[in-house]
Amino acid sequence: MQYKKYQQGDVILRQVSEEEFNNESRIGYKTTKHDKRAVLAEGEETGHYHAVYMDDMLEGAGITLCASSEYDKQNRGVIVTGAPVEIRHEEHNTITLEPGFYLQRIVNEHDHISGITRRVAD
């Protein structure tokens, strides 16, 4: 499968078609209203965010975050509408997402000490 991939640190965003996005089972819960920022991922230890800041968004731009349920803390999909949006992070350069459908995941890491595979924690 070919798709465009965007990566900011440990967050990977795959741009997919609307059909493919809707076929993904883990994006049932959608949030369109965000206070100051739409947080794609939050650093468990550092408290840094991969986020889109609402005040700096272009006119007409919209962002919808998708998770599997209301209680799912991990964001799994992003829908960008109207105009491009910028994702910022304290320790990475900003990336710009064109309007479209994106599936989100966190990169894997294997801990040789405890012998388990997990999402990278930062």
Added chain:
Amino acid sequence: MYMNLMQLIKEAKPGTFLKSRGGQRYTYDKFSFVKEKKNTVKVYTGHTWNVIEDLVKEHLTESVICTLTPEGVTFKLPKVDKGKRYNNNHHVTWNMGSFFSLGLLYGCYTRHSMGLTLVQCNIKKKNATVVPHGVMKFDWEGNLISEIPKRAIKQYNTWYKGVKATRNAQSRARYAQQKAEREFKKYDKAGELDKYPIANVFLIQNAQLRSYAMNAIGLEKVLAPYPVKVVNTETIEGQGKYELVDIQLPSISIYQFGRRTKSQPKWCLYLKMTNQSTGEYHLEGVPRKSDSWNSYIPEETVRGALAWRDGEEPERGHGFDSGKEKVSQWKYIEPVILT
């Protein structure tokens, strides 16, 4: 005529029956409660009502899962065929779990742990875990009133010892990880990083802090005590240089194939890279086939490690096909933007 289960046991005429389906997780199971003789109801199960009807007509006792009396419920669990046994269980418990799902016996259910099926029930009104055995008799409050055979007690003790050992090992690992992080922060604050035990850098679980520690102490200094082999190197356009390195870490005890292996030095694969935004070094662990049964890098190259890291590894079979990965199907897709 409407009647409840106790009325069926005590008052109904022989031949009278009640029907029910299984509860949560067992909704496809069907039960027939048939009054056989005075104060005795036998519970039959099958995949369809017709099958159950035939079993009842033919009085096939092997399809009876338990017997109900006013005093309680008695299970006679069939033995697992030795030739087909693939785990530690000696008795078949599927139908028992299914009966428990009806909620007739308070607080009773079956569960699985470390390759063993266990029965959660009550003994003298206190919650207890028991290894299933031949004849198990419960009163209507869910208390196990039959005697537990020595073999079941021995098997339980072995299981409990294993659980305790795993829990303690995980707890020790967690404590060591937290201690490593705490001490690093302390030494860093005091400006005495040269006193920090270098081996503890690999114990730091937080990727951001681990990366910071490696850069603060110096990657060469961190890796200096250990034998290191460079397995593969590749420069990817727009992403910089990646190295897949094999580091021999001392004394790693891992939980594999149901048991904890002896503590010994182990070659561990790490992907060495540079953060494109800050220029800092990163070391992230990746598993080879011997590290994990279901999730490992498709080949020992930088691209193979990156594909696994980004979740683009090949599909792997299940059951009999496990381990037969379709290596030709995986491909590392380079990000258009990486920061």
